[in-house]
Amino acid sequence: MTGELSAQATPTELSFEGALRxxxxxxxxxxxxxxxxxxxxxxxxxxxxxxxxxxxxxxPPGLGKTTLSMIVAAELEKPLHQTSGPAIQHAGDLAAVLSALTPGEVLFIDEIHRMARSAEEMLYLAMEDFRIDIMVGKGAGATSIPLELAPFTLVGATTRAGLLPNPLRDRFGFTAHLEFYADDELADVVRRAARLLDFEIAPDGIGEISRRSRGTPRIANRLLRRVRDYCLVHGTPGDTESVHAALHLYDVDEQGLDRLDREVLYAVVERFGGGPVGLSTLAVSVGEEAETIESVVEPFLVRSGLLTRTPRGRMATRRAWEATGIPMPDAL
Incomplete structure (x- = not known):
């Protein structure tokens, strides 16, 4: 269920979600x-x-950064060119993208903090003066040829703003910080998606999905689709009972925790006595990559007050002990 709840989406899921954007x-x-x-x-x-x-x-992932970039282009009635930071590994890659832009076009770079350093330095000049310098030749005979660019608007998206170098961050005229959604906002997201999918779902069911969606619209839409699939296969209406049954089938509990979340929580509480425990040790104990624990599982557990990060490692809170039902030692 980790892939189900993760805010990272596959291309197939993104194409399906496109209809709901x-x-x-x-x-x-x-x-x-x-x-x-x-x-x-x-x-x-x-x-x-x-x-x-x-x-x-x-x-964080799943809050609507890509959707907002599409909306910017739609509101301006201009074309949108999409790429990503990992796809731009050389200055030449960025030069090819920039030189193909038409006047007023919107360029969207997802995960912009993962661009190559050489490309970042080229982007500085492109953002300020709408031109780039292309090096021709090598060694002492190399020459720089300026290339004028059509005026464009860059929309950069990042899940880790702290990794952006200051010179790049300062060249953005506007920085928007997207926040996690409240339950009532997620209920509006689910209600709208259900209407677009022509799926009737009980108000209590909508509330149940929104409470278990970890403050993320992408997860809310995904859980709604799983509930719709359950009702379609079992021939049941979208009532509260069907919502509970579908979410239980996919291991999503009342707090929005999935299987991997609970494994991590139980590992810290039961195996390591509440911590502290290092990230690599914790990852090995649950059989997952450390990066998955750090980027997918840990943020939600910390935000929910179930886990804390200390210089010595991860530690369970009193609320985590209560959630697992394991008695908290008197020494703690």
Whole structure:
């Protein structure tokens, strides 16, 4: 169930979710402050008939960064070119992308913090002056040829804003920090998705899905699809009982914890006496990669108050002991 709840999505899932994506800022649910800021930015650029300032979208996976980039292009009525940081490993890769942009086009770079350093340095000049310098030749005979670019708007998305170098971060005219969704906002997301999928679901069922979605719309949409699949296969209505049965089948408990979450929690509490325990040791004990524990499981457990990170390692909180039902030692 880790893949089911992870905010990272496969290409097939993303194509399915494309049908549920809002097409404008007015349709976008949640992130009210960011929506107002973006609206002002885009309207001002439209009035002045220029490309908007470059935009940086920062926040955890699944909160709508890609969707907002599409909305920016739609609101401006300009084409959108999408790429990702890992795909740009050389300055030449970025030069090929930038030189193909049309005037006013929106360039979206996902996981922009994972771009190659040489490409980042080329991007500095492109963002400020809309030109790049291309080196021709090698050694003493190498020459720099300036290449003018069409004005464009860069929308960068990152899940780890702290890894962006300051010179790159400072060149964005607007930085939006996306926050996790509240349960009532997620309920609106689920309600809208159910309507688009033509799936009738009870109000209590909507609330149950929103509470177990870890504050992430992508997870809420995914759980809704699993509930719809359950009702379709078993021929049951989308009532509360069916929602509970479907989520139980996929190992999603009342707190939104999945199988791997619980394994990590029980490992810290039961095997290591509440901690502290190192990340690598914890990963080996549950048979997962350390990166998966750190980037997928740990953030939610920490945010839920079930786990804490200390200089000596991960430690379980009192709430974690209560959640596992294991008596907390008096010494703790």
């Amino acid at each position: 809002p097409g404008s800022l007015d349709e976008f649910v949640g992130q009210a402050k960011v929506r107002k800021q973006l609206r002002l930015l885009l309207d001002a650029a439209t009035i002045q008939q220029r490309s908007p300032d470059h935009i940086l979208l920062a926040g």
